[in-house]
Amino acid sequence: MDALELLQTRSSMPRLIEPAPTPEQLEIIKKAAVRVPDHVNLSPYAFYQFMGSDRQILADIYQQAARLNDFSEERVEQAGQIPFRAPLIITACLRYQKHDKVPRDEQFATTACALMAMQQAAFAQGLGAIWRTGWPAQSDYVREQFKCSADDEIVGFLYIGTPAVPTPIKPEKDYLPYFLTASQVGE
Numbered sequence: 040m041d042a043l044e045l046l047q048t049r050s051s052m053p054r055l056i057e058p059a060p061t062p063e064q065l066e067i068i069k070k071a072a073v074r075v076p077d078h079v080n081l082s083p084y085a086f087y088q089f090m091g092s093d094r095q096i097l098a099d100i101y102q103q104a105a106r107l108n109d110f111s112e113e114r115v116e117q118a119g120q121i122p123f124r125a126p127l128i129i130t131a132c133l134r135y136q137k138h139d140k141v142p143r144d145e146q147f148a149t150t151a152c153a154l155m156a157m158q159q160a161a162f163a164q165g166l167g168a169i170w171r172t173g174w175p176a177q178s179d180y181v182r183e184q185f186k187c188s189a190d191d192e193i194v195g196f197l198y199i200g201t202p203a204v205p206t207p208i209k210p211e212k213d214y215l216p217y218f219l220t221a222s223q224v225g226e
């Protein structure tokens with residue numbers, strides 16, 4: 040896919056089925072992640088990949104987190120199904136590094152850009168992907184399993200797979216209201 044077409048049509052796809060990305064496709068996705076703007080090249084992130092039977096590891100974590108949250112048995116059951124909504128899930132974590140010039144927000148931005156770049160790389164290759172967070176991203180237990188210290192963050196879970204139907208492309212959004220003129224500064 041042409042880069043400009045990607046940038047103007049990128050859309051998320053929640054309905055994802057097998058097959059998972061091929062090793063070659065996945066390598067491109069990973070290369071895209073570490074290509075993003077990164078102030079002084081801190082690499083303030085860690086990514087965890089769950090594919091195939093590895094998704095059960097994530098399912099077990101979610102179920103335990105749901106129990107610790109005192110969710111109903113039904114919700115605990117549902118929590119175990121979440122990772123099976125896509126053939127591949129990549130968890131993107133902010134790994135904050137104390138630095139004079141690079142505040143935490145900038146490091147969070149880099150990690151978020153990495154997640155977005157992975158979504159774009161998936162979409163550009165005809166795969167489907169969607170960025171999700173939800174309660175698991177805030178759960179202390181889930182955070183612990185991903186070795187998140189107080190300053191770290193689960194920035195998101197990227198669900199990747201084959202689109203169940205061709206990814207619906209959202210209509211174009213009007214950018215005009217969000218682009219102001221220089222004369223509007225300080226108004």
Ligand SMILES: Cc1cc2nc3c(=O)[nH]c(=O)nc-3n(C[C@H](O)[C@H](O)[C@H](O)COP(=O)(O)O)c2cc1C
Binds near residue numbers: 169171
């Ligand atoms: C930080 C962040 C967290 C999100 N969390 C969820 C989520 O938990 N569940 C969900 O369905 N969509 C979530 N979304 C929205 C989807 O990723 C997606 O952007 C949305 O469905 C709109 O589709 P689009 O990307 O094609 O515009 C989240 C988006 C962002 C940026």
